[in-house]
Amino acid sequence: DAKTTQPPSMDCAEGRAANLPCNHSTISGNEYVYWYRQIHSQGPQYIIHGLKNNETNEMASLIITEDRKSSTLILPHATLRDTAVYYCIVSRASAGGTSYGKLTFGQGTILTVHP
Amino acid sequence: SAVISQKPSRDICQRGTSLTIQCQVDSQVTMMFWYRQQPGQSLTLIATANQGSEATYESGFVIDKFPISRPNLTFSTLTVSNMSPEDSSIYLCSTGSGANVLTFGAGSRLTVL
Numbered sequence: 001d002a003k004t005t006q007p008p009s010m011d012c013a014e015g016r017a018a019n020l021p022c023n024h025s026t027i028s029g030n031e032y033v034y035w036y037r038q039i040h041s042q043g044p045q046y047i048i049h050g051l052k053n054n055e056t057n058e059m060a061s062l063i064i065t066e067d068r069k070s071s072t073l074i075l076p077h078a079t080l081r082d083t084a085v086y087y088c089i090v091s092r093a094s095a096g097g098t099s100y101g102k103l104t105f106g107q108g109t110i111l112t113v114h115p
Numbered sequence: 116s117a118v119i120s121q122k123p124s125r126d127i128c129q130r131g132t133s134l135t136i137q138c139q140v141d142s143q144v145t146m147m148f149w150y151r152q153q154p155g156q157s158l159t160l161i162a163t164a165n166q167g168s169e170a171t172y173e174s175g176f177v178i179d180k181f182p183i184s185r186p187n188l189t190f191s192t193l194t195v196s197n198m199s200p201e202d203s204s205i206y207l208c209s210t211g212s213g214a215n216v217l218t219f220g221a222g223s224r225l226t227v228l
Contacts (some may be wrong), residue, residue, distance in 0.1 A: 031215055034215060043119075043207050043219030044158065087157070093214040101148040103174075105157040 004088045009110040010103075018075040020109050022088030025069040032093045033064060034103070035073045037084040037111075039072075044087065044105070047073065078113045085110050117142050119220035121208055127226045128198055135194045136223045138208030143188035148217070149181070152205040161206075164191045198227045 005023040012018040024033065034049040048055055049061045050071075053063045063075040075082055087108040118141040127176040128134050138147065161173045162183055170183040184192045195202050207224040212218070 031212070033203055036217075041221075043209070043222050044217075046116075046216050046218070049214070049216065089215075091215050099213065101146060101209070101217065102160055102216065103158075103215060105159075107157055 004090055004106055006088050006106065006109045008107065009112070011079045012111060012113050013073075013079060014115050015077055015095065015114055018078040018082065018111055018113070020073040020075075020086050020088075020111065022073070023070045024088070024090045027058070027068050027090050030092050031090045033061070033062065033068075033071045034089040035062065035102075036087045036089065036093060036105075037082075038087070038108070039081075039084040047086075065072045071076070078111075080113050080115065083111060116212055116216075116218045117144060117210055119208055119210065119218055121187075121206075121220035121223050123223055124221065125224040125226075127228060130199050130227055133194055133196045134193050134198065134225060135187065136206050136208070136221040137159055138191045138193070138220060140189045142209055145188070146210065147185065147191045148211075149183065149193045150207040150209060150219075152207065152222070158207065161193070166173075166203045174181075195225065200227045203227045 032049050035047040036044040038044045050062045064071045086106040089103050120139045122137045147164045149156045152158045160173050161176045162170045164170045164183050164185040166185045182194045205224050205228050207222045209217045209219040
């Protein structure tokens with residue numbers, strides 16, 4: 001799987017949008033971009049994933065550049081409960097395939113949302 | 116998505132002993148995954164457990180150290196054998212609902228003295 005690069009930490013004011021960048025310049029055509037987060041003392045939580053189109057769900061939006069070499073996770077209105085480590089992961093997505101379940105977690109970005 | 120329960124949530128063990136971690140899923144799932152998170156580190160996949168077959172271990176992990184059982188479609192166990200302080204970690208169970216959208220348990224925090 002392609003390697004990702006994320007800033008080690010970011011701050012955000014409560015109520016503002018949090019924009020978390022991720023570089024994945026070696027991503028291949030069949031690899032998706034996944035975002036997970038891990039709140040302190042909990043297991044990782046899936047947020048969103050995408051291949052090349054922008055995606056939005058109830059938690060966040062994912063913006064992937066046209067060349068797919070980078071992406072941004074957007075939390076539109078950050079709250080204190082969004083303070084967590086955010087992981088950007090690149091992986092193939094085929095259920096039951098050899099990469100199924102094999103997520104390579106990097107060090108992630110520690111997002112701190114402050115009042 | 117599936118709900119995963121792990122037991123114990125935390126434990127303190129003596130070196131040389133073994134501990135079995137249980138993972139219960141609220142629905143039938145084909146594959147379950149065991150991850151390790153060492154202190155201050157990110158997660159690393161230990162093995163994949165498919166019901167009815169031997170677990171598949173990742174590089175650096177062996178069955179003698181981390182035996183896994185998968186007796187049915189809702190349950191799995193991971194045993195950490197002959198523990199040393201280097202085994203102090205959080206062990207997490209997970210499963211997926213397609214693609215690589217995984218659900219994780221809260222983890223079992225193990226401290227080895």
